[in-house]
Amino acid sequence: MIITRTPFRISFFGGGTDYAAWYQEHGGIVLSTSIDKYCYISCRYLPPFFEHKYRVVYSKIENCKTIDQIEHPAVRAVLTYMQCDTGLEIHHDGDLPARSGLGSSSSFTVGLLNALSALKGNYIANSDLASQAIHIERDIIKENVGSQDQICAAHGGFNRIEFLRDGSFRVDPVVLRQERLEEFQGHLMLFFTGLSRFASDIAKSKIDNLKNRAAELQRMTESVHEAIRILQSDAPIEEIGRLLDQNWKYKRSLSDKVSSPEIDQIYEAAIKAGAIGGKLLGAGGGGFMVFLVKPALQKKVSEALSHLIHVPFRFENNGSRVVLYQPQGL
Known part of the structure; x- marks a missing residue:
């Protein structure tokens, strides 16, 4: 069993400049913070005793035999991207509702990528986690999304995030007393x-x-x-x-x-x-x-x-973390 905890975010300034259509020509910059409200993803290998191969639990429950049958777009895209051939059970819980402006969909994608990487025994750096989530949401799912949510969810903290014309990004913590x-x-x-x-x-x-x-x-x-x-x-x-x-x-x-x-x-x-x-x-x-x-x-x-x-809240600095690591399900 693997459980990841991935923060939601608040964006203060610069939102809109993180769309590729803008920053690839002009560059972009945002000021945002992750907060102490989280998306939790738990993953485990599914025992081979069921008719279904993939069980996905969120606001719905999906029991599917193939990845293509999964309705949840992010789960389907991440499992395809990571070539998850082994049966899986995935559960999602969140502190705050989805579709609410706090980057919840990107926190979900980042958290799932982190959990599946850990389940396979691989460590993934924050920058790679963010880049892969951006690729999945923008290029695979074809969502009209910016790039700040994935970066903030992966890295955590109160940051100045700069988007460069070549598609790369920089994360600079805001240093304050x-x-x-x-x-x-x-x-x-x-x-x-x-x-x-x-x-x-x-x-x-x-x-x-x-x-x-x-x-x-x-x-x-x-x-x-x-x-x-x-x-x-x-x-x-x-x-x-x-x-x-x-x-x-x-x-x-x-x-x-x-x-x-x-x-x-x-x-x-x-x-x-x-x-x-x-x-x-x-x-x-x-x-x-x-x-x-x-x-x-x-x-x-x-x-x-x-x-x-x-909703009272505090800033947080941890980003997406594996909070339970029991790869053998013990």
């Missing part, structure tokens, strides 16, 4: 809107519109440098909130599918209650929203958004 990092975390509030969406559909509309939004994407790139400058200085942390507010306006302009009247109402209610700025996480359309709020006003914001689920 501990008290400054605590101050930043203490100003953040995460809420679940209750609205789920298919990110690939929204991402496609953004990708199709990238050439028409070059100015906005350049400003979103610049905001990464500005945010790091603020965090590494003695400037009021509220400046990050104002930068988030500005970037939310840029993000909304990338596609008319990014926001909705319901999301706009949530955002306006949070700002009216005292939030300085915030954004919808992920491609858009639903899922989680993060706000920067002074601690003294957080109760007021919670009351204004009492119809939503408030």
Whole structure:
């Protein structure tokens, strides 16, 4: 039995510049962190006593004789990519719902790759784990996805991730004084809107519109440098909130599918209650929203958004890890 634990992520600035259609021409950069909410994948070799060869348990239960029969696209693609000929049982559990803007699908792909590699007795480096997950999602499944989620899930930590024109990437941890990092975390509030969406559909509309939004994407790139400058200085942390507010306006302009009247109402209610700025996480359309709020006003914001689920969280630094390693199933 192998169990992996892979974090979800929050992307603060630069989202949109991690699409290959953009960074292969202009380069890209994002500022994001993994958080202490996880995707758990357990894998074991299936004993040869069943009619099925593959058992996959998530929101559905699939018992299949061949990989091609598996409906879950990531499981089917990963098993094909890794040439898994031996019978397998795979279980998925998550701390937060899927299709919610926290990179859950990429965390799943990264976690499954990590688990199957361990089951075969192989160690896989974080950078290779991220690269393989990007390849599977973008080239095999043909999802309209960026590249930051897989990297953040594999590496973990609060990072500046740069995407180079040749398709490679760099991961640089953001170095902050501990008290400054605590101050930043203490100003953040995460809420679940209750609205789920298919990110690939929204991402496609953004990708199709990238050439028409070059100015906005350049400003979103610049905001990464500005945010790091603020965090590494003695400037009021509220400046990050104002930068988030500005970037939310840029993000909304990338596609008319990014926001909705319901999301706009949530955002306006949070700002009216005292939030300085915030954004919808992920491609858009639903899922989680993060706000920067002074601690003294957080109760007021919670009351204004009492119809939503408030999810306390912390940054984490571990990335995808094998947390149980019993390859013989003992």
